[in-house]
Amino acid sequence: MAYASTPRNEISVEPRYLTDDQLRRAIEAVFFSYQRIFYDPDRILQVYGYGRAHHRALHFICFRTDVTVTGLLDLLGVTRQSLNRVLRELQNDGMLDMRIDTHDRRRRIICLTPRGETLASELFAAQRDRLRKAFRQAGSEAVGGFRAVMEAIAMGEDARISGDLERGS
Amino acid sequence: MAYASTPRNEISVEPRYLTDDQLRRAIEAVFFSYQRIFYDPDRILQVYGYGRAHHRALHFICFRTDVTVTGLLDLLGVTRQSLNRVLRELQNDGMLDMRIDTHDRRRRIICLTPRGETLASELFAAQRDRLRKAFRQAGSEAVGGFRAVMEAIAMGEDARISGDLERGS
């Protein structure tokens, strides 16, 4: 017996693309895409003795200018303790350059060293090929739609803050 | 200094939507969408004492008919040992019903009990709202493009098998 939760289109209020089945497929699409995109760089990470947490941090440090620790925390959605382990390891390996912000000396601006930049570009290259192929295959218009939907998904309020998951404060 | 890896559109061979910057945005879009979609059900899981691993398993058991353990392993991309922990817990709580396949008695067909079905629909409902809103906002055409790109991404070979990550066999 298939799962159903909304009353069956009684007066067909919902357009076809908003059925539970379509939404379920979208959930799975995001799941599988995530799998594909973030599994590709694994073999490179393995060489360096890193994991996906390092990759995620490197990515945002690479592509955001003047990231601070708090900025990174917001992007990654993890605790400071968790992030700091990763940053410590990357810094010890000479991948990162953390310097004090001149405008606010409490802040640290995180940058990549040349070594870090090399690694980040290796990782990006590993992901790029799959994506480029998919984009080319789907075509320009589809990519526009893809982007519109993705932005709309990300737009909504953050689940980590909205709910009563955060019991403190 | 921003990162660049492909030679700058010398004769503009690449369409605009295939630039490194667009591909980078797509990677982040998948990352953030995954975050949003799979953080939403967390507070429900917490009530049951489950984690995201349980959610993923429940999802596919709910929406695939006649899933076997191997089928689930392929979908989830984890090891048998990892999956079995989750299945054991779900079964002990009366969420699952595993019965032997009559055609091939080595296989187990995994189904949801009514309890499991209730939980799965709660979890799905938690994800559905965000998605429906995003789809409605983006519109029918955009959703078509979204689907095309997602399918193209998932289409490519599986990173877990293609590389030399799997050293055995």
Add this chain to the structure above:
DNA sequence: CTGAATAGGTCAATAATATTGACATTCCAA
């Protein structure tokens, strides 16, 4: 100047999820 708030770092304990490796059973198929 003082105190609150912000930004950052760290120690310790623990949890969730995952891995590798080794074995065992049951069952299908050639």
Add this chain to the structure above:
DNA sequence: TTGGAATGTCAATATTATTGACCTATTCAG
């Protein structure tokens, strides 16, 4: 009957994450 497929399990370990408790700087408002 033998090989392999499907499943389950024990044990050890790794990765990533958490909560909770402290700590130092620095900024900023009063």
